[in-house]
Amino acid sequence: MALRSLDNALPVLPSERPKKQPKVAAAAAMKQQPDLVRVNDENKPPVPAPAPSNADATIDYIPSENLKSIDDPDVRIHGLIGGLESKDWLKVCESLNDARRFALYHSSLLLPILDKVMLIIVKAMKNPRSALCKTSIMASSDIFKAFGDKLLESPVSDAYDPLLLQLLLKASQDKKFVCEEADKALKAMVESFTPLPLLHKLKSYASHSNPRVRAKAAVSVSHCISKMGLEEMKEFGLISTIQTAAELLNDRLPEAREAARSIVVSLYKALTENEEEKQEVWQSFCQSNLSAIHAQAMLKLVSS
Known part of the structure; x- marks a missing residue:
């Protein structure tokens, strides 16, 4: 009995202890079940894995000048x-590239x-896939070039209105x-209208x-104004234009201020062709239609 008790009291030697699974082996075992691990991790996408981020690279962005006319356009238009x-x-x-070709040729x-077609282009612009968004924007450029002012006619x-907003x-x-x-x-739009x-x-x-939308719209407005003569400016509204410009001069974004x-x-140059009277006419115009501080800013701007 004493010997049996002594045997039971003896410590277990290290070689006799159950072997732990090596870390390397455990990692390998985990790798054998990647799908299971991915499914159980709520911070990772489920199986199947999503397409790689460079999937959009499969799209060719074709410049307008490289687009070709369509064979059998009378037939192809029905499937567009x-x-x-x-x-x-x-x-x-x-x-969308076919729509561009139809527009141009x-x-x-x-x-x-x-x-x-334009409403579908607007929908494509809202798509989170960058390739689809960019191709739809390129389509809008070619439509502007092909149709110009016709886009402002009913129906x-x-x-056009939702398309303009999406572009901005x-x-x-x-x-x-x-x-x-x-x-x-937006530049193609201003050049075509x-x-x-x-x-x-x-x-x-x-x-x-x-x-940001305000700044982009201001840039397009400035490009339009630069193309106009005095009579067109008067028709649009000289007073409302100078008041809008005065507000934008204090905008938070540099693009809007520029x-x-x-x-x-553009307004200053168009207001009178008489160089001797230009400064006086401009001063009177600004002081009559703007607050004193805004009028002063306008005078300082043109004098510099």
Whole structure:
């Protein structure tokens, strides 16, 4: 009995203890069940894994000058809307490029369905997929070049208003390559439209509550004003224009302030051709229509 008790009291030697699974082996075992681990981790996407972030790189962004005309356009036009409404985003991008080709080379075929096409373009601009968004913005540029003032006529004008807002929003975002493309589209818009009717569309956005949208609209307004003569400026409203510029001069964003300065210079140059009277006429105009502090700022701006 004493010997049995002694045996039971003996310590277990290290070699006799149960072996722990090595960390390396445990890690390997975890790797054998990646799907299980991913599913149980709420901070990671479920299986199947999402497409890699560079998936949009499969899209070719074709410059307008490299687009070709369409073979059998009379036949192809009937499938355009269906392609634009496809659930496959790659098919939508392809159809957007077709819409660009129709605009540039077969505009008469596109015109009857242009309002529907533009609404689909607006929807594509809202899509979080960058490739789809950028391609739709490029499509808007080519439509501006092809149709110009026709976009302000009914029924297409109903689709133009949401398109303009989306372009201003996309030009205001942080994603650089989308923002740059939207800036190009807004520039193409100003170059393709008659300034006066476009200004009526842009006017409300120059006082938008979103400072970035306000700044982008101010830039387009300044480009329109720079293309106008005095009579067109008078028709649009000299007083309302100088008051808008005065407000933008104090805007929080430098882009808006620079646009305001451009508007002021355009007004100053157009107001009179008589250089000797220009300063006096400008001073009288500003003092009659602005507060004293704003009038002083206008006089200082043109004198510098």
